[in-house]
Amino acid sequence: MKKVAVFTSGGDSPGMNACIRAAVRGAIYYGIEIFGIRHGYDGMIRGEITPMKSYSVSNIIQKGGTILKSARSKEFRTKEGRAIAHEQLQNLGIEGLVAIGGNGTFTGAQVFYEEYGIPTVGAPGTIDNDLYGTDYTIGYDTAVNTALDAIDKIRDTADSHDRIFFIEVMGRDSGYIAIQSGIAGGAELVMVPETFTPLEEVIETLKQGWNRSKTSSIIIVAEGEEGGATEIGSKIKVIFEDADIRITNLGHVQRGGAPTAFDRILASRLGLGALEGLINGQKCVMAGIVNNQLVYTPFKDTITKLKPISDDLIRMVRILSV
Amino acid sequence: MKKVAVFTSGGDSPGMNACIRAAVRGAIYYGIEIFGIRHGYDGMIRGEITPMKSYSVSNIIQKGGTILKSARSKEFRTKEGRAIAHEQLQNLGIEGLVAIGGNGTFTGAQVFYEEYGIPTVGAPGTIDNDLYGTDYTIGYDTAVNTALDAIDKIRDTADSHDRIFFIEVMGRDSGYIAIQSGIAGGAELVMVPETFTPLEEVIETLKQGWNRSKTSSIIIVAEGEEGGATEIGSKIKVIFEDADIRITNLGHVQRGGAPTAFDRILASRLGLGALEGLINGQKCVMAGIVNNQLVYTPFKDTITKLKPISDDLIRMVRILSV
Amino acid sequence: MKKVAVFTSGGDSPGMNACIRAAVRGAIYYGIEIFGIRHGYDGMIRGEITPMKSYSVSNIIQKGGTILKSARSKEFRTKEGRAIAHEQLQNLGIEGLVAIGGNGTFTGAQVFYEEYGIPTVGAPGTIDNDLYGTDYTIGYDTAVNTALDAIDKIRDTADSHDRIFFIEVMGRDSGYIAIQSGIAGGAELVMVPETFTPLEEVIETLKQGWNRSKTSSIIIVAEGEEGGATEIGSKIKVIFEDADIRITNLGHVQRGGAPTAFDRILASRLGLGALEGLINGQKCVMAGIVNNQLVYTPFKDTITKLKPISDDLIRMVRILSV
Amino acid sequence: MKKVAVFTSGGDSPGMNACIRAAVRGAIYYGIEIFGIRHGYDGMIRGEITPMKSYSVSNIIQKGGTILKSARSKEFRTKEGRAIAHEQLQNLGIEGLVAIGGNGTFTGAQVFYEEYGIPTVGAPGTIDNDLYGTDYTIGYDTAVNTALDAIDKIRDTADSHDRIFFIEVMGRDSGYIAIQSGIAGGAELVMVPETFTPLEEVIETLKQGWNRSKTSSIIIVAEGEEGGATEIGSKIKVIFEDADIRITNLGHVQRGGAPTAFDRILASRLGLGALEGLINGQKCVMAGIVNNQLVYTPFKDTITKLKPISDDLIRMVRILSV
CATH class of the missing domain: 3.40.50.460 (Phosphofructokinase domain)
Structure with a gap:
């Protein structure tokens, strides 16, 4: 893999920038060319794709939001939209994607792979922490x-x-x-x-x-x-x-807001982990942290399986408000 | 004046505790006995009045809210309510009041003085900064x-x-x-x-x-x-x-929230200023800061006069969003 | 077990108050009488021991430091000191201890158990996160x-x-x-x-x-x-x-400082976990969280075993500063 | 005046960016071309001067430090250094300067005016609040x-x-x-x-x-x-x-750190005030706020006169720690 791209999609969450930074710096470290796609799938279709250098992600680790901007794309849900998106990637020679977002994002990536064979590794960017396959999502702690x-x-x-x-x-x-x-x-x-x-x-x-x-x-x-x-x-x-x-x-x-230490480290691990997964041939999986270990979970599971809330916590509210 | 009391009334604002602390420590410094009245005028009527010592106000300068609690009193608006309140003060020998609040509070204090001759000096505690007689109110900066x-x-x-x-x-x-x-x-x-x-x-x-x-x-x-x-x-x-x-x-x-440095200092100056005003024979006035000087403004003026917003600031929004 | 006591010892850390609160509220929930010992082992020797009620720990979850105060005790390291401490506990009928602190604290508790049979369950309170037996210590995230x-x-x-x-x-x-x-x-x-x-x-x-x-x-x-x-x-x-x-x-x-959400929840789980362990007959162990599960580790292990830093993190610094 | 430039010099302080933004947006509002000089006087000599647009100062009001960077210049203290600096400004047609800094900065501007007739209006950027001619300096409250x-x-x-x-x-x-x-x-x-x-x-x-x-x-x-x-x-x-x-x-x-509301507003007023002063023919003066009014004070006074600390505040420490 010589060229990859990173983008954020769906609702933004604090730590997305730290995740972008880790993917970009990781790519540079491994000698891979990396692009940033603005406005998620919409920007992929419109060709808002630019090369990212080390300095492109300087001084962003502490910033809320996403420098690549995010959007929910209607067009990418159409066959025509995805065809144009694929063309845009092909023109630049991009062979793989790091997608930071939630299940909507991953669903799109799954379909895109099935149609065009472009592999995507995801990183869980959502404040809701409701994604199966990771103990914590990026932005939740913040x-x-x-x-x-x-x-x-x-x-x-x-x-x-x-x-x-x-x-x-x-x-x-x-x-x-x-x-x-x-x-x-x-x-x-x-x-x-x-x-x-x-x-x-x-x-x-x-x-x-x-x-x-x-x-x-x-x-x-x-x-x-x-x-x-x-x-x-x-x-x-x-x-x-x-x-x-x-x-x-x-x-x-x-x-919004500057991400906490926890979210910056989590995002850094997952951004790097997603990039490394992509390099090592992973596809249609989300990088997550389970029991403090990096794991890859198929999009099919993150989309269909539920992550329950611990009964322990619910019980604790009652005891501690005695 | 040998015995005074301090209370908070109306909507709470960050810095009220710093103001209470300054009034209490000031009284102790000047050898005056000071009481705290809980729940504003309601507590005055119900006799929720306790002696305050130096340690009573330790470690509160950084706390939001008011340790004396606040309330809007319906009963104090009645002649009967005020009669009981006066009795409660008389029983303890309290000769003057420091009232931290807004115009509702000051209106009550004015009537109370006219009926019973108990002098009150006010301190402006409201986040809205809409009190005539002071450039800033306690809690506004926070x-x-x-x-x-x-x-x-x-x-x-x-x-x-x-x-x-x-x-x-x-x-x-x-x-x-x-x-x-x-x-x-x-x-x-x-x-x-x-x-x-x-x-x-x-x-x-x-x-x-x-x-x-x-x-x-x-x-x-x-x-x-x-x-x-x-x-x-x-x-x-x-x-x-x-x-x-x-x-x-x-x-x-x-x-809510811990008061800013500005509010803690303002509250400290005004709490001390109100207490010193009371000692020096002031009554029915609010301590305020105008052009960085401590001034006392009659309740009659704080209640009736308006404090306009600077046109400069309104103009600035337009210029700076060019 | 009818009566227990809780104390903090060694260097203070943010979240200790949340931990005290959880132990106290937990005891009340289970119908057990609980005491607070001030100033750690020193206060145990001097008899600074008072009953704790639900309201004793109201509004402290967000506070840094420890309301029970902490100290490093020289006297408790002597046989005489521990004898007096034991007498103090016996006088009040205290049968077990929740100790919030680090290895110095646990070493004392181990010796105390061996001499007098008073069981202690520990909770890891130190900002350094260097305790074996828990992924995180209370105060570290803050x-x-x-x-x-x-x-x-x-x-x-x-x-x-x-x-x-x-x-x-x-x-x-x-x-x-x-x-x-x-x-x-x-x-x-x-x-x-x-x-x-x-x-x-x-x-x-x-x-x-x-x-x-x-x-x-x-x-x-x-x-x-x-x-x-x-x-x-x-x-x-x-x-x-x-x-x-x-x-x-x-x-x-x-x-110092208000503990983060992470530390308050961790401290609540561990304070409750230590109390429940004590009730269930645990002794000379520390409550910890490993892979998101509550576990009890013998003091002997927390004291002698090391918790290494993940090589992954050290590697990450280098990659991300490319 | 058709073209002006803004720069920061000396120790940085939170709010400098808000001040730069106000000067830039103000210039645009008044139809004046404005440049930013990086690294203070050093950058002036080296020609680090670029045009500033409205978007150049987007999203910086909340940032600590200075996007124009700052420095203390040895070269500008020499006649040769100033000659080159003058040439650089002349090449671009810059007729006046807004200088954000302290007395070191203003001393340089005074000499520069005497030698080359380039007028400067200053804005007080220093956390120390020790400048005569303004009640508050930019960064002090933060x-x-x-x-x-x-x-x-x-x-x-x-x-x-x-x-x-x-x-x-x-x-x-x-x-x-x-x-x-x-x-x-x-x-x-x-x-x-x-x-x-x-x-x-x-x-x-x-x-x-x-x-x-x-x-x-x-x-x-x-x-x-x-x-x-x-x-x-x-x-x-x-x-x-x-x-x-x-x-x-x-x-x-x-x-460092994001400036407080107070500092952002102060900086905005002073940045705009300095720019408007420059337009209106002011020179060798510092824009300041005294008793909530915008005033211009000659550099000669800001440099030589002292701003004493209020005795009131010193007295207050003693009373309040009773």
């Missing part, structure tokens, strides 16, 4: 710490006013950010899409808190929980009319 | 930096996806947080309640940005702007259907 | 992020002035903090006590950087590296007289 | 908050171990950073070069603390204090042999 920082701040004002806060954090299908930021933030309850939390449990938790003279409470609600924080909080407001209940949604702030 | 930190993070993801973000920041009647976090965050437009911003200006700003090849834009909307970020953003979505427009509301996170 | 934050800031000024910085980070016998903060900070070289780095390698790295037009460089030196940053930096100054070389030692700042 | 963040962290470990810390902060001739970070950090004593602090006062402060049962103490020492933290701390160690005394020097970390 997102949890960003959410936690907000929870700590809200705790200040909740305590000062004896308030109950329902805080919604990201995670459309997954409660990872919720459970971790909830435990770390000392939340009284965490509501995740993986398990059903009846309204009675919320009510019971608040009542028990008052019985133990807790004057403020924080309940973390994952985005994917039915109704979200707004609806759940509103129902509780009706029940406890005298309580001072507030609802807040942390929103897009969780996607 | 709130601006918290908002800015969020804007910086959102900029990362906005850039990566070529998105337009409408970000709502706090400020029900005042655009201070909006204008400062907007300038510091490099926003393309800032919408404040003090001046009317027609929808056409928003449209024009976005178009000009595209003409200059800006691919992402950030528009800061003060809470008090008619419609808020949600309504304004939704209207723009209808007009620019192809643009990727997102709306986010920073919410209560802006009220 | 210390790495604190060091990284400083490195990021120094990079700003290094770049602006085309300077070379030798930055010393903590780690007397271990290069963990150095290697992780070095990779995450994009350092050009990392010097750790586990491997010998000849001065020629430092010289070569700087020369290669200049050849590739790098104008600034950062070299991370672990505290335990012979000579430290000061001596090594000074030798390099003599060789490259024209280069602008600076030396800085990050110092004790690495021990 | 440096104070960085120092404060470190002090907060050290307080955690000082408290946990009942230790005394001597912390050295930047300020070769000025105690501004020391006094502000000391007050905000709740220090027991602050030692600044502006006033002589006898060793007896240090001893007395520590003794009084112990008498009031303070178990830990923090003493802030400005870099310019005779002996610095190392020497003073060592002397105290000899006197109080049993006390656990530590010394730490915060170092270059204080120069």
Whole structure:
């Protein structure tokens, strides 16, 4: 393999730049020419492809977002789109791809390989941590710490006013950010899409808190929980009319920011690991870290298999809010 | 004056603890006995009043919120409520008050003085910076930096996806947080309640940005702007259907967090200044900093007079987003 | 087991409070009475032992340091000291201990068990991450992020002035903090006590950087590296007289600060795990996390066995600074 | 004036980029061509001068350091150096300069004007805040908050171990950073070069603390204090042999980091103010903010006049550490 390209695709996550850097520097180290594709598959089709040098990735390891920009591509889902993309790669002699993204990205790469034989090795870039085949995804640790920082701040004002806060954090299908930021933030309850939390449990938790003279409470609600924080909080407001209940949604702030040390190292390992996998003939697999070892998992598995949340963590929320 | 008390009231703001600490340590320095009243006027009525020592305020200067807790009191607005409050103070021999809060707090203190002759000196504790009689209020600098930190993070993801973000920041009647976090965050437009911003200006700003090849834009909307970020953003979505427009509301996170150096020093000066004013016979005035000098402004003025936003700052947003 | 006690000992680390909280709340959950011992073994001897309730550990999960305070005890190393300590525990009916600390702490606990049969389960509290029996120690992730934050800031000024910085980070016998903060900070070289780095390698790295037009460089030196940053930096100054070389030692700042999400969760798991181990009859073992599973390792092993640094990480520094 | 240039010179400070951005965007707004000179006067001599566009300063407002790089120039102090610099400017038709730096920078600009008639308006870029003609210098607020963040962290470990810390902060001739970070950090004593602090006062402060049962103490020492933290701390160690005394020097970390909101706004006002001053015929003056108003002060005054530290602040340290 003489020429490869790297790109980011789908929702951005902190650490993607560290991952790009590792892939680029790794390629240079191994004497391979490497290109950067801007705007994901869309840019591949439009030919937004430029050579990357060592200095192209200087001073980016600490930056949130992605210098290659990201997008969700409709065109690449069409046969015509992929044909043009293939042509663009062929024109430059690019033989393999490092794709940083999630399952949408990997699905595209799988189809692309089946049609044109261009191998892709993926790296898991998503704050949600819901990818099978890796213990942690790039950006997850940063997102949890960003959410936690907000929870700590809200705790200040909740305590000062004896308030109950329902805080919604990201995670459309997954409660990872919720459970971790909830435990770390000392939340009284965490509501995740993986398990059903009846309204009675919320009510019971608040009542028990008052019985133990807790004057403020924080309940973390994952985005994917039915109704979200707004609806759940509103129902509780009706029940406890005298309580001072507030609802807040942390929103897009969780996607940005300088990556934590953990995410920079994870991203560096996975960017390098993906590149090395590609060189060694891997294809249609995602580089991941399982039990602190680099492993490659077929896209077919990352796409179809689920990564469950540890019961231990769910149990811990209850014990620690005693 | 032998015995005084300090309390926080109204919405909490970062730096209130530094202000409490300064009042307490100042009293001890001058050989005066000082009490802390919990939960503002409500606690005054309920007798939640305890002696404060030097160690009572150890290790709190860096903490958000208020260790004395805060509340908005309905009861103190009644004659009966104030009568009980007065009795509680009399029982303990408390002759004067340091009140950390905003105009609601000061209005109560004014009435209380007129009825019972108990002098109060105020310190401006509110993140909104909308109090006449001081260049800065306690908590404002921290709130601006918290908002800015969020804007910086959102900029990362906005850039990566070529998105337009409408970000709502706090400020029900005042655009201070909006204008400062907007300038510091490099926003393309800032919408404040003090001046009317027609929808056409928003449209024009976005178009000009595209003409200059800006691919992402950030528009800061003060809470008090008619419609808020949600309504304004939704209207723009209808007009620019192809643009990727997102709306986010920073919410209560802006009220918490460790105070900045600026706020801790400001709070320390004003807490000490309020205490010293009280000792020196001041009453029904708020301690403030104007042109870096400590000044006392009658509650009557802080309540009725407006503090305008500098035109310079509004002009600067436009120039700097060229 | 009806009554247990928890204490912190040796150098403090961020997350110790989260660990104390988990042990206390866990004990309450299981209906066991729990005491807190202040100042480690010294306080055990002096009888600084008080009952802990649920509210005793409210609002401490986010705090650096240890509310129980820590110390290194000379007296506990004597037979007389331990005899008094045992008497103190007996007087209160305390049957088991949760000890948060490092190998010094565990050595004491082992001897204490052999003499008096009081079982201890340990939790690894040290920023150095050099304890066998756990992948991560409590405080390590926070210390790495604190060091990284400083490195990021120094990079700003290094770049602006085309300077070379030798930055010393903590780690007397271990290069963990150095290697992780070095990779995450994009350092050009990392010097750790586990491997010998000849001065020629430092010289070569700087020369290669200049050849590739790098104008600034950062070299991370672990505290335990012979000579430290000061001596090594000074030798390099003599060789490259024209280069602008600076030396800085990050110092004790690495021990403090609000723990990261990672450390709070780790500390919560280990505090609860140690308590549950104690209840279930474990003794003279340390609770740790290996491959994301809770495991108990005999003190004899944590004290005698070494935890090596991954060669992968050392290799990565070289590749990524290409 | 049709063509101007902007540069940074002397020690870098956070906010310089925001200042560059404001000068560049301001010039574009007024229809003036603007160039950036890299590496200060050295780059002027070597002709490192390039046109700046609006996008040249996109996404830099939040970055520490200076994208134009900085240097202290020996050559510009020679007549020959300045002659070449003048030639370089003449070749490009540059008629005026915006210089971001301190008194060294302004001294050079003054001489350059006297010799060649090229007008310069300065902006105060230094973390030390020791420039006459402005209440605040660019970078000062950020440096104070960085120092404060470190002090907060050290307080955690000082408290946990009942230790005394001597912390050295930047300020070769000025105690501004020391006094502000000391007050905000709740220090027991602050030692600044502006006033002589006898060793007896240090001893007395520590003794009084112990008498009031303070178990830990923090003493802030400005870099310019005779002996610095190392020497003073060592002397105290000899006197109080049993006390656990530590010394730490915060170092270059204080120069970097994302600027605070305050610094970004200050820098934006001063960058724009300097540019507008230049357009309006100002020369050999520094733009500053005094009592919240933009003012221009002759270099001759900024260079010769001193800005004293407020006695109020020094008095406050003593009262608040009661």
